[in-house]
Amino acid sequence: MDSAPSARKITRxxxxxxxxxxxxxxxLWLIVAGTAAYVLIRFRNAGPWIVPDAAKLLPNPVPVTSSSLTAARSLFLDNCAHCHGDRGHxxxxxxxxxxxxxASLVQALRAPSITDGEIFWKITAGRRLMPGFKNQLSDEQRWQLVNLLRTFPESPG
Ligand code: HEC
Incomplete structure (x- = not known):
């Protein structure tokens, strides 16, 4: 018999x-980095959103007028509504x-203790998936938005 076939079998x-x-x-590196990124985004700052006291006490310098609310309305539709919904729900x-x-802004703003300064700070700074608007919108525009958010009705639609 020819031994060649079995010799081939044991070839490593x-x-x-x-x-x-x-x-x-x-x-392996991609799997580790991907998991780490997911965990960071999902769970970083997962607790209550802490706003510095000084920011909470800032008074709103923008008076509520129908023209400033109209301006804020279009800012909101352009920058915020695709996430928060047309009426903030x-x-x-x-x-x-x-x-x-x-977040449902309506629910968040119903908390009796929340100040204009606090809402302004959150819009300015952002957190996790909420972008900060410090550079995209002027101070005045962000205060106008605060006034607008205060007008959102409690029920959707
Ligand atoms: C990419 C989606 C997205 C966009 C765009 C966005 N937000 Fe948000 N917003 C979020 C998310 C997500 C949260 C919750 C963040 C958290 O709790 O970590 C949030 C939270 C908030 C809060 C805080 C609510 C609370 O619980 O106190 C306010 C106020 C707010 N957004 C206002 C705005 C305004 C005003 C704009 C537009 C200028 C805007 N957001 C644009 C996703 C978005």
Whole structure:
């Protein structure tokens, strides 16, 4: 009998080349980095949103007038409604894409102790998925938005 076939069977598989090793290292790294990024975004600052006392006490310099509310309305529709919904109920078209879901501003603002300064600070600073608007909107525009949020009706629609 010819011994060639069994000799072929015991041929060892080629040892992994350096290229395959690099691929494994990169894939592993991507998995670790991806998990870390997810955990950071999902759970960082997960507790109550702490606003400095000095910011809470800032008075709103923008008077509530119908023209400033109209201006704020269009700012809100352009910058905020896709997440928070047209009337701030957290039901904008993109809301489902976010975890945690964008806050219902109506619910947040119903807290009796919340000050204009606090809302202004949150719009300015942002947190997690809520972008900060410090650079996109002027101080006046952000105060106008605070006034607008105060006018949102409690029930949606
Ligand atoms: C990308 C989606 C997104 C956009 C755009 C966005 N927000 Fe938010 N907003 C969020 C999320 C998510 C939270 C909750 C953040 C948290 O608790 O970490 C939030 C929270 C808030 C809060 C705090 C509510 C509370 O619980 O005290 C205010 C006020 C607010 N947003 C106002 C605005 C205004 C005004 C705009 C537009 C200028 C805006 N947001 C644009 C997603 C968004």
């Amino acid at each position: 598989p080629r040892p992994k080349g350096p290229k395959q090793l690099w691929v494994s290292v990169i894939v 957290g039901d904008g078209p993109d809301a489902a894409l976010y975890k945690p879901r964008p």
